[in-house]
Amino acid sequence: MSSKTNPGRFFEDYKVGQVIRHAVPRTLGQGERALYHALYPARGALYSSDAFAASCGLHGAPLDDLIAFHTVFGKTVPDVSLNAVANLGYAEGRWLAPVWPGDTLASTSEVIGLKQNSNGKTGVVWVRTTGRNQHGTDVLSYVRWVMVRKRDAAAPAPETVVPQLSDAVAPGDLVIPKGLYFTGYDFELAGEPHRLGDYRPGEVIHHVDGVTIEEAEHMLATRLWQNTAKVHFDATHRPDGKRLIYGGHVISLARALSFNGLANAQMIVGLNAGAHANPCFAGDTVRAWSEVLDTAKTSAPGVGAIRLRLVATKGDGEGLKDGAGKYLPHVLLDLDYWALMPV
Amino acid sequence: MSSKTNPGRFFEDYKVGQVIRHAVPRTLGQGERALYHALYPARGALYSSDAFAASCGLHGAPLDDLIAFHTVFGKTVPDVSLNAVANLGYAEGRWLAPVWPGDTLASTSEVIGLKQNSNGKTGVVWVRTTGRNQHGTDVLSYVRWVMVRKRDAAAPAPETVVPQLSDAVAPGDLVIPKGLYFTGYDFELAGEPHRLGDYRPGEVIHHVDGVTIEEAEHMLATRLWQNTAKVHFDATHRPDGKRLIYGGHVISLARALSFNGLANAQMIVGLNAGAHANPCFAGDTVRAWSEVLDTAKTSAPGVGAIRLRLVATKGDGEGLKDGAGKYLPHVLLDLDYWALMPV
């Protein structure tokens, strides 16, 4: 039997400072844009219309920021999370340049932290992943940490290194796409009249719509991002034949649903934190609500930033966490991000 | 709780003469073309092949006429049919210019009629919707009327205005795409030898094939057109978990099935009337038949027009209407349209 297939890395294969160059660069184009619109109820005007994007100072509509995220993330799966038990968190995510149709993205990850768990069977790995385009320009950077199995429980524990991570990206560190302005912003065409000044921290917006997920949909999406984790595709992993849905599918679904109430929260520029609170399966009906966490100015004309908590849920449960701080079973996603909005 | 989400318009929110500029312009491209071919068994040569379209005088293959229709229609949903009880009819539809990959479409609707129903709880709204490209050229115009809920049954009825609508677009009013000719038309490559002169009014063509619809397919399609009506996506609306399929999905499916027998009915240029006779659900096997209603000359070389009734059915029922003129339960769609065909 050949041993040429990739078994994935185990906890003891990671060293702090190690840089992993992930395989299979990917050219993204109009096809991926169209598929994004078929897979998610996305309606953000800046991504839907070249003409609208041009009216905001861009030379055309960039690809959705989450297309960049999923593509960069997908490349890391064979090296980072093939033997992962859990995707624990995100931090310090920043979108650094728009991705245009025709761009080719590749990813690298640097191991920035390691901590073996007390059971000796697993450990936590922190990586800082960077996506780069064909011109060598960084387009996205974020920290992710995952729990990974050890190959051999008897292997010695590495020195514990836990990185210091910001609770949130500071507004001054957000990168505004070159040339962007919202001074001539057409609120009617964008779909809602609400500008940054209309939102107050603490305000909660229920996004009304629900979408019931089918197996075919999340598999099409997850393959599109070349994310190869078996659990998303192979029904024989579970007795009920359901496949575990890629957490990023829920992020995109919830973000698209949030159009209704946040139509002007256009470009995502920062990812402060994120938790996949509970697994999502085909047949679940996903709904979303957002809470305004903060607002900030930026240096670009007419462009402000809004910090949002985006929560995706399934079924009819209410609330977020129980008394012990544990996510309630109907909560799928708790995401904390910055988006750009006309002031 | 925030009140920023869009509850949709109710009957009393419409005034005759009101013009609604619909949100979210959309750039359409090669991705939408490919998806159209994945979602429907479309084989019309003019839309499938740039080379074939060039042999008919066009600079390349336009996007399918129904891509234009669905996109223009989809934009109207949040403003026209979010609180609609029923989609009652279409009239005076004309395709005014081809849509090319890269074009951006936006829609506006003018309210041209209002009539409160005798129950006082609903009313009928007539709108004339126009789709326009990024150059300001109209690409499509049609009248649609829907039954809409009143917010408040006690609100006074508006003055009744019922627009005068043509039974059919007159052949002389059909717009032929600039440069189109069928004088060198390759019938073998197009798939069938039948030209306009081979069809006679009254002739009925059973299109042989059947397609069983899956939930994932109609949801992908409906999202692609940014049609956000909840009933298409949220399984919790019905006890059986089925979602009501967007009527336009059935139109595209039936039109694609009609290739077998009408391969040379190329471009759709007129929509005379249309009824979504019964709801369609995932699991239904859709079949189609056409009846030739009329034929006409046009001013373009070798180009004639054929008026067709396109009927989509599910299951095995026969016939169209019962003795009282009501559609039989197996009938999904009854569409009356003009297409261009080589003479």
Add this chain to the structure above:
Amino acid sequence: MSSKTNPGRFFEDYKVGQVIRHAVPRTLGQGERALYHALYPARGALYSSDAFAASCGLHGAPLDDLIAFHTVFGKTVPDVSLNAVANLGYAEGRWLAPVWPGDTLASTSEVIGLKQNSNGKTGVVWVRTTGRNQHGTDVLSYVRWVMVRKRDAAAPAPETVVPQLSDAVAPGDLVIPKGLYFTGYDFELAGEPHRLGDYRPGEVIHHVDGVTIEEAEHMLATRLWQNTAKVHFDATHRPDGKRLIYGGHVISLARALSFNGLANAQMIVGLNAGAHANPCFAGDTVRAWSEVLDTAKTSAPGVGAIRLRLVATKGDGEGLKDGAGKYLPHVLLDLDYWALMPV
């Protein structure tokens, strides 16, 4: 009732030497590429990245070789296999030029063999099919033979002509895309370190991953290739409502799964033989293994050829054939092909 629909050809409609020009040329583009990535877990770097393809001497990433195959094949269905009982085999397949986004493909088939079966009800038809682009350049040629129903069992049998077919394409007959070189090949970006010299005839590679197929997925794919065979789409053909999955869907799925262990088996250039051993249905979990059959040099810098047997299976069965040489029931596909790999 109109007789304009296509009933398909029957056995007695074929004559040796007859050339059939298949209908509906098709322009392929970035949308088809994106859909291919959504439908199959394809990760070959040469098809995923314009930049990677450029580093191998091409001006950009061609469309996947199997997109060309499915498109050329799909056009033949209405003329060759609409009344086919079984798809019996492939031989002498050669990819003759890459297909680039924007290319338009058309197909022709020449009947090269006929043999009536002893039951008098069916016969075997051999055709050599050629796919050609808009410049008149052949891009693909292969022989396929199918068992086709007779319209009339009493019709006289034609003279039996069984073509002489090669067991395999000779390495010297493989066509290497113009300009291709693998001298600067980046194995890390491609995903695996294994070069041609690391593979030995007889080596077997189990590709680890499994994919459970949904109805929506195979129908989207099959429609995309404009393959209209009823059995793939119409659930009323079988009491269990399942549709027979297009054999080419299994080919693409198995080829994509084979990335894990054969990431550097880049371009497919030869199809030596192929059998669809058992039918595949939605719900089946497809896995794949490959056996190295041969390796060869080519004239292009750094480019070798590897001959592979690719076997797709469903469920957990082991082995390929029973004692009588019949495929075991878990075997879906047994394909013999040549791919190009860095030496």
